[in-house]
Each structure stands twice: as C-alpha cells, then as structure tokens.
Amino acid sequence: MTIAESRVGVARFRAIGTTAVVLVTEPAAAEAAAALLQSDLAALDLACSRFRPDSEIREVELRAGSPVQVGPVLARVLDAALRAAALTDGLVDPTVGRAMAAIGYDRDLADVAPDGPAVAPEPASGWWRITWDPATRQVLLPRGTALDVGATAKALAADRAAARIAAALACGVLVSIGGDLAVAGQLPPDGWRVLVTDDHTDTDPATGQGVVVSSGGLATSGTARRRWRRGGRLVHHIVDPRTGVPATGWRTVSVAAGTCVDANTASTAAVVLGPAAPAWLAERGLPARLVADDGTVHAVAGWPAEGGGAG
C-alpha cells in the first residue's frame, strides 16, 4: 500500500534540512500552496538556521551580552521556544546549541562525521537566563549562549503555514515539515489520514499505525534518525538539557495537540522525560503514542490502540 494522494493535491520538496509536504483539499491549489510554504520556510531558514553564517540567530549570538532587536520571524520563534521551555520546566530548552555542538552536531547533518572520538556532554546554558521583551522584540543572551530552536521553529512554521494557506486558498490544508504536521480549514471527507511511524519518510503501513487527524497538530520526536557515533556509542539529536546527554528509553513519541507547536513541545519533552513520560502526557490530556527502545507501544490519553480502539 502506498501513500494515497487521490482527491487531494500534494506537493513535496526539500527545505531546511528535511522534507516539506503540503496537502490541499483542492488539487488545483497545490502549486500555490507549495509556493506559500516555500516562502515561509525560506524566511524561517534565514532567521533561525544555526548552520548559516548569515542567519539572524547567529547574529544575535555574536552580540550576546547586549540587547538585540530581532525581526518578526525570529521573534515569533523565540516567543514559542521560551513558552515551550516554561511549560516543560526546561525539558525543552532553546539554549542547547552548545550541548548539540558538544556531541558533534555543529553543522548540517549531512556533514556530521558518522564516527569520531568520545565527547564530553555539556548541559544547556539555561533558557531562564535569556531576557526577552516581546513588546519591543528585544532579546538579551548571556555571553556564550548558543541557541537551537530548530524543532520549535519547524512546528511553528507548520501551524502558521497551514492557517495562512487555508485562508489564502479557501481550502483544507495539511502542512508537514519533517513529519510534524498541522491541519487547517475543511477536512477531506474522511479526515487527514496519517501513518505514525519511526521515520517520516516511511510509507509502508506495516512500519507504524494509521490514524485520522481532524484538528490541531501532530508531532513525532524520536531517535530513529539523525544519529551518529562518538567514542563507539550511538548518539542522536535529542539531548536532555539538564545533562547534555542524548535521551534514552523512547524510540519515538508521537503527540496530538491543539497546535503543532504544542504537539512538538510535548513529544520532545516526553523523549527527554523517559519513563515518566506516559503519566506526564496523560496529566495534560495529550493523546500520545510512545514506542520504547524495545519496540513496545504505549497509547495514552485517548490515542487509539493499535487494533483500532482508544488507548
């Protein structure tokens, strides 16, 4: 079985180091929808890429210690990233840039050496040390701070693009950026059908679970991709901000929420939390599917069980 594209329009393209997909309920609108999404992602990349020397976020880091007024794109991302940090008590922390660099992820993934000597983990410098004034869009970073807002930025872009495309083209929309998705506008007759799996490029239903999403966002965080070795040990891109060590316990966590940003915040926090994640998600009423390192699947807060019922 393959990904169904009948009755909806679809466009796929590479952007910001991953795959972007836009689905629309009016097939003729796919090209226009893709153009809108591409323009959003181009602006996002220029504002937030930690690998582009000309990005705005790099400029903010270079000026750490002094207040800097940022543009509206980076302002929205910073606002969302700090909110995510506050709501997770720092389980999701935008100041993990140095922690990521310490384990070898200091350039585009394609350029990260697949193996290398052992590394010394570095905890996040601490989101609470950032001074942020949303009214004036001024940010003050402590010196030495390196930001990584990639996950929040992609989820926020999915939310915004879905809403913008639905309004502009008067159709139903699903925007997926690296597998984190947001829906807006009218639904297809039987909803947006999504295969929840380890790898967002998988299309074989045997690799995951098919669900229907009808509102908000759905995000999956996991350790199945963006992995490399240091000192003979496998490391990946989701680190515990408190220690700088890659999180263990969950292979993937998928969360449904009112927005893609909230879904991504929760899925990332859950991977970091480890064994406490199911209870943490259930307390917040966030339907989630968690796959342990050994392949065991847990469904919480109304996530449908693999056989079709509610978990």
Added chain:
Amino acid sequence: MVDHIGTNRLSARDSGLRQVGQLTRLAAVGSSAAVVAVAAVLAGGQAAAAPDAHVAAGPATTGTLAPSTAPGTAPSTRGLQPPATAPQPSHGRSSHTSSGSS
C-alpha cells in the same frame, strides 16, 4: 494562528514570564535589586533560588538578569493545549502522509 498561541493561550505563568522578561530588561538599566525582587514574586518565588542569577555583562548593559524560574523547581504548568479531537483509527485505509522522526 501563532499570534493566537502567543496571546490568548498563555497561561498565567506565561504572563508572568513575559512580565519578568520586561522587568529584567529594565534591570539592565538600573534599580536591579528592586526589579529582581518583583521578578521573584512573579515567578512564584523561584528567581531568588535560581542557580545563576547573574551573567557576564555585555558592553551595553550592566547585565543583571533575573531568572524566571529555577529548573526543576517551578510548579508544573499545564498550558499545552490538547487537540479538539483525539486521533481516530484509520481502519487500514491508505495514508495521506507520515509522521515520524526527521
């Protein structure tokens, strides 16, 4: 949608965070002790207990920052919004797209 996230969905603690940010920006200008004290109140008393309330100053500021919370000690907030409808089983129908690690 994002503007909505940034305003209407804010929890009380979020609002406190913003106020702390605004106040601590003022702290860089002057009267930092009083502002830090207010920030501590807004942050539920956590600011004073934070492990590193002061950071190296940059050239354009005296650089006193009031942490909005101490990690791991702040009261739990539940501002993440659940979906209006939980995902439903697709009963084996083919999928439009996939969600997984990227």
